[in-house]
Structures are given as structure tokens and as C-alpha cells.
Amino acid sequence: MTQLHDTRSAVEPDLAAVDARLARHFAERISAASAYDPSYRRLWESARDAADGGKRIRPRFVLTAYRGLAGARAGAGAADQEAARTAAVAYELLHTAFLLHDDVIDGDTVRRGRPNVAGAFRAEAVARGADSGRGRRWGAAGAILAGDLLLHAASSTLGRVQVDEWTRERLLDILDHGVFVTAAGELADVALAERLGPDAPALQDVLAMTEHKTAAYSVSGPLMTGALLAGGGEDVLAPLAEYGRLVGIAFQLGDDLLGVFGSEDVTGKSIVSDLRQGKETSLIAYARGTARWSDVAPSLGRGDLDRREAGRLAALLEECGARRFVERLLAEYVERAIAVLDTPSIPAALSEPLTDVARSCIGRIA
Numbered sequence: 001m002t003q004l005h006d007t008r009s010a011v012e013p014d015l016a017a018v019d020a021r022l023a024r025h026f027a028e029r030i031s032a033a034s035a036y037d038p039s040y041r042r043l044w045e046s047a048r049d050a051a052d053g054g055k056r057i058r059p060r061f062v063l064t065a066y067r068g069l070a071g072a073r074a075g076a077g078a079a080d081q082e083a084a085r086t087a088a089v090a091y092e093l094l095h096t097a098f099l100l101h102d103d104v105i106d107g108d109t110v111r112r113g114r115p116n117v118a119g120a121f122r123a124e125a126v127a128r129g130a131d132s133g134r135g136r137r138w139g140a141a142g143a144i145l146a147g148d149l150l151l152h153a154a155s156s157t158l159g160r161v162q163v164d165e166w167t168r169e170r171l172l173d174i175l176d177h178g179v180f181v182t183a184a185g186e187l188a189d190v191a192l193a194e195r196l197g198p199d200a201p202a203l204q205d206v207l208a209m210t211e212h213k214t215a216a217y218s219v220s221g222p223l224m225t226g227a228l229l230a231g232g233g234e235d236v237l238a239p240l241a242e243y244g245r246l247v248g249i250a251f252q253l254g255d256d257l258l259g260v261f262g263s264e265d266v267t268g269k270s271i272v273s274d275l276r277q278g279k280e281t282s283l284i285a286y287a288r289g290t291a292r293w294s295d296v297a298p299s300l301g302r303g304d305l306d307r308r309e310a311g312r313l314a315a316l317l318e319e320c321g322a323r324r325f326v327e328r329l330l331a332e333y334v335e336r337a338i339a340v341l342d343t344p345s346i347p348a349a350l351s352e353p354l355t356d357v358a359r360s361c362i363g364r365i366a
Contacts, residue, residue: 006067006071006349007064007067007068007071007349007350007352007353008353010063010067010071011060011063011064011067014059014063014067014081014084014085014088015056015059015060015063015088017085018056018059018063018085018088018089018092019056021085021086021089022051022089022092022093023048025089025093025153025157026044026045026047026048026051029044029047029149030044030045030048039142042120042121042124043117043121043142043145043146044146044149046116046117046120046121046142046146047096047100047117047146047149047150049114049117049120050096050099050100050111050116050117050146051092051093051096051150053112054092054095054096054112056092057095057218058088058091058092058094058095058217058218058221058222059088059089059091059092059222060088061091061218061219061222061223061226061244062084062087062088062091062222062223062225062226063084063085063088063226064223064226064350064353064354065222065223065224065225065226065227065230065232065240065350066081066084066226066227066229066230067084067226067230067349068347068349068350068351068353068354069226069227069230069231069232069236069347069349069350070230070231071347071349080162080163080229082162083161083162083163083229084226084229084230086157086158086160086161086162087158087161087171087225087226087229088222088226089157090153090154090155090157090158090175091154091217091221091222091225093150093151093153093154093157094150094151094154094175094178094179094217095217095218096150097146097147097148097149097150097151097153097154098147098182098186098217099111099116099147100116100117100118100143100144100146100147100150101143101144101147101186102186103116103117103118103143104118104140104143104144104147105186105190106273106277108273109122109139116143117139117142117143117146118139118140118142118143119139120139120142121138121139121141121142121143122135122136122138122139123135123139124138125138125139151179154175155172155175155176158171158172158175159172161229163229167228167229170228171225171228171229174221174224174225174228175221175225177216177221178216178217178220178221179217181212181216181217182212182213182214182216182217184212185209185210185211185212185213185214186213188205188208188209188212188213189209189213189279189280192205192206192209192279192280193277193278193279193280193301195278200288201280201285202285203282203285203286205280205285206280206281206282206284206285207249207282209280210248210249210252210253210282211245211248211249213252214248214249214251214252215244215245215246215247215248215249216244216245216248218244218248218251219243219244219245219247219248219251220240220241220243220244220245220248221244222244223240223241223243223244223354224237224240224241224244227240232345233345235343235345236345236346239340239341239343239345239346240346242340243337243340243341243354243358246333246334246336246337246340246358247333247334247337247354247357247358247361249333250330250333250334250337250358250361251361253282253326253329253330253333253361254330254361254362254364256274256281256282256283256326257283257323257326257327257330257364258364259271259273259274259275259279259281260274260275260281260283260310260313260314260317260323261314261318261323262364271307271310271314272305272306272307272310275299275300275301275305275310275313276301276302276303276305276310277301278300278301278302282325282326282329283317283322283323283326284296284300284322286320286321286322286325286326287316287317287320287322290320290321290322291320292316292319292320293320295316296313296316296317296320299312299313300313327362330361330362331362333361334358334359334361334362337358338355338358338359341354341355
């Protein structure tokens with residue numbers, strides 16, 4: 001049995017335990033919420049539904065780093081697997097919180113093919129006789145409060161990990177950094193979409209926003225958390241942080257491509273939403289400097305953009321070379337991420353699955 005197979009085999013029961021703990025967390029909160037207004041119980045039920053069905057990417061990073069490093073380091077047995085599982089739960093709660101807030105910011109009412117918290121509460125208000133404006137406010141209030149509750153739950157869960165005080169503080173510092181940087185990225189994303197800057201955003205502005213919004217809490221933070229719990233020092237944490245930064249950008253570049261050229265039936269991601277919202281993606285940043293920009297610009301960000309027009313814009317973005325450019329850029333980030341893992345401090349049991357993750361960023365719409 002290879003080290004790669006050992007790591008993956010160990011992670012699967014860990015993920016099952018994470019799912020069980022998430023279910024228990026929400027069951028307890030739903031039960032406690034029943035003592036209050038019925039809407040509060042429904043809020044927690046909607047939050048539970050929002051956490052259900054995710055890919056568990058962030059818990060998988062926590063657990064892959066822990067398992068991949070723990071099996072290869074002397075003394076790593078001192079790091080309890082229960083601590084790694086608890087930390088994995090915390091990062092999934094954090095991710096769900098960000099999704100809830102992101103939906104409010106974007107005005108979305110559906111996620112994963114079903115009403116999100118904002119959508120469910122909005123529909124409830126309308127069913128009770130509210131007009132569309134009041135319904136939107138009720139939906140936004142529910143999603144914001146649910147996100148706030150899960151943000152607190154994430155830090156509270158991580159703070160209860162059974163480790164020494166120094167390690168606990170380091171874990172919380174990593175989480176805090178992830179939240180801090182992600183908020184900066186989210187704000188920059190809105191600023192770019194709303195054209196709030198004095199100049200048209202350059203590609204480096206878009207990539208910086210992408211890095212801040214995605215990489216720190218989705219990849220770097222979970223990997224560093226798992227490695228720290230396995231006894232990893234700075235010689236491990238530093239390359240994992242850099243790997244996470246690069247792969248986080250690669251993931252988002254892939255999402256930029258999926259948002260225009262993907263298949264909704266396969267990805268569940270709208271091919272109209274990004275264009276309708278006028279999001280400043282890597283595709284748009286490149287297209288702005290081409291001769292076809294004058295054909296793209298009038299339709300970008302139109303609230304009434306339909307699928308036919310979205311298809312026309314996709315064709316223009318392909319003709320001007322934006323798709324080809326972003327695909328090449330994505331491949332470059334993937335190769336740089338893989339190169340970071342080539343260090344004696346990262347054992348094969350960890351570098352091999354992380355290499356596969358990086359490479360999986362390529363060809364997601366093939």
C-alpha cells in the first residue's frame with residue numbers, strides 16, 4: 001500500500017466523523033432554538049441545510065495535512081486525531097458562514113440547486129403576505145444572522161480543541177488571519193464589480209482580490225492547521241502557506257472559467273451570474289485590453305442578461321484570447337504550487353495528494 005493511499009484511506013473515516021459532528025452541532029442548536037420564536041428554529045434548520053451537501057474541501061485539507069504529516073514525523077502521535085477532526089468541523093462552519101454572507105452580498109437566493117437561507121426566508125415572508133421589498137429584507141436578515149452565528153461557532157469550536165495553550169493560540173491566530181484577509185478580498189470583489197476605483201482594474205488587482213478572498217481560509221489556513229496539529233514546525237507551515245496561496249488562486253481561476261464556459265448540469269454553477277453581475281474576473285481583466293472589449297462592455301453587468309447573450313459574450317471572450325490566457329495562467333499557478341512542495345520537510349505522504357489536488361484545478365471544464 002502506497003503512502004498516498006494510506007493518507008487518503010485515513011482521511012475518509014475522518015470526513016465521515018466530521019459530517020456526524022456537524023449533524024450533531026446543528027441538531028443541538030435546532031433543539032435549543034425551539035425555546036424561542038419559531039423563526040429562530042427555522043433559521044438554524046436553514047443553516048443546517050446550507051452546510052449539507054458541500055464538498056468538504058476545507059476539512060479535507062485539514063485532515064490531509066494532519067494524516068500526511070503525522071504518519072511521517074517522529075512524535076506526531078502526541079497530536080490527537082480528535083483535535084484534527086474538531087478543527088476540520090470549525091473550518092466547514094467558517095466556510096458555510098462565508099457562503100451565507102456572500103449570498104447576501106451577491107443578492108443570490110439559490111445555492112446548490114435549492115433555496116439558500118436568504119431565499120428560504122424571503123419565500124416565507126412573501127407566503128405570509130409581505131411584498132418583495134420586505135421579503136428581501138427578511139431574507140437578508142436571516143442569512144446575515146445565520147452567518148454571524150456560524151462565524152462564532154467556528155472560532156468557539158476551534159478554541160475548544162484539546163491541545164496545549166500555545167498550540168491553541170496559534171490555531172486561533174491562523175483562523176483569525178483567514179477571516180481578516182477574506183473580508184478584505186470580499187470587499188475588494190464588491191469594489192471591483194461596482195467600479196468604485198478611479199481606474200479600470202488591472203489583472204494584478206483581480207488576482208490580489210482572488211488570493212485574499214479564497215486562498216487564506218480555504219487552503220492555506222486548513223493546511224497549516226492540520227500540519228500544526230501533527231507537530232509540524234515553520235519548515236512545514238511556510239511552504240504549505242505558499243502552496244495554499246497559489247492553489248487558492250488556481251481554484252478561483254478555474255471558477256472564473258466555469259462561470260462562463262462550464263456546464264451548469266455538471267458544475268451546478270450558473271453561466272450567467274458572473275456576467276450579469278459584472279464581476280471583475282481574470283477573463284474580463286484580460287479582455288479589457290483587447291480589440292473585442294468594445295463588443296463585450298455594453299452587455300457586461302446588465303441585470304437583464306439572458307442565456308443567449310451570455311453565450312455571445314462567452315464566444316467573444318474565447319475569440320479575444322481571454323479563455324486561452326486564463327487557462328495558461330491557471331497552469332502556471334498549478335506548476336508553481338507543485339514546485340513549492342519539493343522540500344525535505346514535506347513527506348511524500350503529504351506532497352503526493354497535494355500535487356494531485358493542484359493538478360485537478362486544470363481541465364475542470366473539459
